[in-house]
Amino acid sequence: MASTIIGAGITIEGEITTDDEVVVQGTVRGKLTAKDAVTIESGAVVEADIVGGPLAVAGSVTGNIHSSDRVDLQPGARVVGNVKATRITIADGAQFKGNVDMDV
Amino acid sequence: MAETNIIGRSSHIRGRITGTADLEIAGLVEGTVEISGELVVAAEGRIAANLNARRLVVRGAVKGDLSATEAIVLEEGARVVGDVRAPRIAIAPGALLRGYVQTGQQAAAAPRAKAQPAAAAAPRTTNNVRPTAAAAPARPAPAASTAATARPAAAQAAAPSRSTPARTAPAPAPAPVSSNHTGPARTTSGNAGGGGAKAGPPAPTVPVLKKGARGTLQKRR
Numbered sequence: 388m389a390s391t392i393i394g395a396g397i398t399i400e401g402e403i404t405t406d407d408e409v410v411v412q413g414t415v416r417g418k419l420t421a422k423d424a425v426t427i428e429s430g431a432v433v434e435a436d437i438v439g440g441p442l443a444v445a446g447s448v449t450g451n452i453h454s455s456d457r458v459d460l461q462p463g464a465r466v467v468g469n470v471k472a473t474r475i476t477i478a479d480g481a482q483f484k485g486n487v488d489m490d491v
Numbered sequence: 492m493a494e495t496n497i498i499g500r501s502s503h504i505r506g507r508i509t510g511t512a513d514l515e516i517a518g519l520v521e522g523t524v525e526i527s528g529e530l531v532v533a534a535e536g537r538i539a540a541n542l543n544a545r546r547l548v549v550r551g552a553v554k555g556d557l558s559a560t561e562a563i564v565l566e567e568g569a570r571v572v573g574d575v576r577a578p579r580i581a582i583a584p585g586a587l588l589r590g591y592v593q594t595g596q597q598a599a600a601a602p603r604a605k606a607q608p609a610a611a612a613a614p615r616t617t618n619n620v621r622p623t624a625a626a627a628p629a630r631p632a633p634a635a636s637t638a639a640t641a642r643p644a645a646a647q648a649a650a651p652s653r654s655t656p657a658r659t660a661p662a663p664a665p666a667p668v669s670s671n672h673t674g675p676a677r678t679t680s681g682n683a684g685g686g687g688a689k690a691g692p693p694a695p696t697v698p699v700l701k702k703g704a705r706g707t708l709q710k711r712r
Contacts, residue, residue, distance in 0.1 A: 390497070390499050391497055391498055391499035391502045391518070392495065392496055392497045392499075393496060393498075394495065394496035394512050395512065396496075396510045396511045396512035396528075397496045397508065397509075397510035397512050397514060397526070398507075398508070398509045398510050399504060399506060399507070399508050400506045400507040400508075400509075401504060401505045401506010401507055401508075401522055402503075402504065402505040402506055403502065403503070403504050404502070404503040404504075404505075405499060405501055405502035405503065405518070406501035406502075407499040407500070407501050407502055408499075409499075409502075413496070413510065413512075417506055
């Protein structure tokens, strides 16, 4: 499996650019750019702008999200920032503050 | 799997990685890495950063200082340009290393003092000479030799005269990571003279000198 996993206990401050899938369980500050799926798992803290493919959020995200595909805010997710994506789901129990732009 | 942290092969991280867990790097990392677990640089991994971990296993290319509180293992295929400090160090046949090596207990204490200022300096330096720093560990020897051969042609005109004596220092390659101001100028002109490096990002197109500096140099000659 060639994906990038930023596990719990790891903090990255800076810029992450990848063609892989990204799974974040730890802390990321700065910028996260991926071409493939991005998963922010429960317990993760992301203070970064996220650009990527399909995005699933169960942790905390502070920053703008730009997805070329869908964004799923799962129960327990906490998102502060603007979301731009083709499709968005916000599950019951997800906290969200920001604008939504869906290219209507 | 779930507990392993991986920087994947096509990932590029610029900045600072800290933490308490184990980490495997198969991508490109610039900046600093400080973790209190085991750090593995995979064969595809390319690092332009100072690495600090409890245990450090290198199979890829690293440009920067390595320090560990327990042990450092350079395995076959490792290409390291930089200082290596740890209580125990193993260098396997097939590993390439250029830099200062220190084993023993005092080495475990030394990196603490040394790594902090170097860590602070690293992000600034990587911003300036990012492509060079990334390209060099892949082929450290050619970069050094071109730096020497390119001197009469490209560098004499391009480099400020004060950097010329610095260029003859015995270890040109390790310097840029934790270098002072003459570092970027030296590597940039060396790399430009040697043409594009095979691996890594392209050679920097940033001019070594400001506009007008060349004119003043020529006038002086």
